Amino acid sequence: MTLSDVRPPVVATPIDRDLIISSLQGALQAKNEAAQLGRDLAHQIDRVYFVACGAPNRVMLGFEYWLDQARTDLQVKRYFPAEFLALAPHLDERTLVVLASKSGTTAETVEAAQFLQGQPCRTLVVTTTADKPLAQGATHLFLMGETEQAHTGIYIVLQGFVAGLLDGRHGYPLYDAVMQSLDALPAVLVESAEFSDARGKADAHTYRDDHTLYHLASGPVYTTAYVFGVCMLMEMQWLHSVPFEAAEWFHGPFEILDAQTPVMVLLGEDPSRPLAERALTFCQKYTSRLMVYDARDLPMTGVAPEVRALFAPYALQAALNRFAEHLAAERNHSLDTRRYMWVTEY
Numbered sequence: 292m293t294l295s296d297v298r299p300p301v302v303a304t305p306i307d308r309d310l311i312i313s314s315l316q317g318a319l320q321a322k323n324e325a326a327q328l329g330r331d332l333a334h335q336i337d338r339v340y341f342v343a344c345g346a347p348n349r350v351m352l353g354f355e356y357w358l359d360q361a362r363t364d365l366q367v368k369r370y371f372p373a374e375f376l377a378l379a380p381h382l383d384e385r386t387l388v389v390l391a392s393k394s395g396t397t398a399e400t401v402e403a404a405q406f407l408q409g410q411p412c413r414t415l416v417v418t419t420t421a422d423k424p425l426a427q428g429a430t431h432l433f434l435m436g437e438t439e440q441a442h443t444g445i446y447i448v449l450q451g452f453v454a455g456l457l458d459g460r461h462g463y464p465l466y467d468a469v470m471q472s473l474d475a476l477p478a479v480l481v482e483s484a485e486f487s488d489a490r491g492k493a494d495a496h497t498y499r500d501d502h503t504l505y506h507l508a509s510g511p512v513y514t515t516a517y518v519f520g521v522c523m524l525m526e527m528q529w530l531h532s533v534p535f536e537a538a539e540w541f542h543g544p545f546e547i548l549d550a551q552t553p554v555m556v557l558l559g560e561d562p563s564r565p566l567a568e569r570a571l572t573f574c575q576k577y578t579s580r581l582m583v584y585d586a587r588d589l590p591m592t593g594v595a596p597e598v599r600a601l602f603a604p605y606a607l608q609a610a611l612n613r614f615a616e617h618l619a620a621e622r623n624h625s626l627d628t629r630r631y632m633w634v635t636e637y
């Protein structure tokens with residue numbers, strides 16, 4: 292008898308509206324203070340470095356995109372903590388380094404924070420609770436509280452900060468819409484999950500025996516392609532699950548496609564959407580095994596129309612979480628299983 296014979300079968304976790312909504316209350320409160328800090332620092336800083344691993348790093352990718360799109364004159368860069376330390380970019384009193392971590396314990400991120408304590412720059416840290424190693428010594432600390440939704444919580448806090456920063460520095464016409472819509476985001480996550488649950492179940496059944504999956508997305512929606520493709524399907528399902536930037540699809544990767552290749556295309560509502568649509572048109576021609584998740588199909592109730600594009604990656608993520616839950620059940624492979632991460636020395 293093997294271990295899998297005695298373990299209970301994996302089941303998809305039901306959508307828990309109250310848990311999702313209550314888990315994000317700390318982040319929603321912190322975002323107001325973060326927005327105020329953004330305004331306060333608007334003319335005190337010239338550069339913002341975003342530093343994190345994994346999913347929080349890809350949340351920051353979205354801010355890089357939107358800060359560019361807003362034509363800010365701030366210098367904005369995003370780093371993995373280990374690269375940040377190895378490169379040691381310019382730091383001075385007009386530099387803000389933003390660090391975020393769901394656990395607050397990720398070694399590379401904590402090491403970067405410790406290094407920064409001896410530097411002339413400011414730091415802004417987002418994590419869960421004050422006892423976490425990452426919370427120590429930050430110039431500005433934002434705590435979400437223990438949460439099941441730390442990835443979205445980090446987004447909420449940093450979105451508040453970035454909205455305040457842009458408004459204070461350049462004037463940001465979307466400021467009020469962003470801040471009000473953030474309050475609706477927890478319910479939007481529930482809504483998107485409920486809206487997509489049956490479809491996620493069907494897709495999980497269809498693709499249960501595939502070991503390779505490609506994900507295509509453009510602009511800020513690449514955050515979702517990465518978090519779903521890598522942090523969920525690679526890390527939690529051990530699948531060969533590869534996210535690609537749609538902008539690069541025609542520069543090599545598309546050669547992998549044949550009629551049996553499973554591809555997921557994620558469509559957002561930001562200016563990069565036509566890039567993903569172009570990749571989709573190509574995929575429709577050459578593979579019959581295509582999944583399209585389009586933010587335009589999601590109601591996003593309570594999100595102002597003019598800021599739907601900012602929220603689309605998170606609404607899509609909530610939809611895809613249902614696919615992951617059902618895939619875990621179909622494959623009888625729990626999303627909590629790790630063989631190396633937090634288990635071995637690395």
Ligand SMILES: O=P(O)(O)OC[C@H]1O[C@](O)(CO)[C@@H](O)[C@@H]1O
Nearest residue numbers: 344345346392393394395397522
């Ligand atoms: O947000 P944290 O706790 O720093 O964790 C980062 C880790 O989380 C993930 O984003 C997802 O599990 C990993 O890719 C990464 O190692």
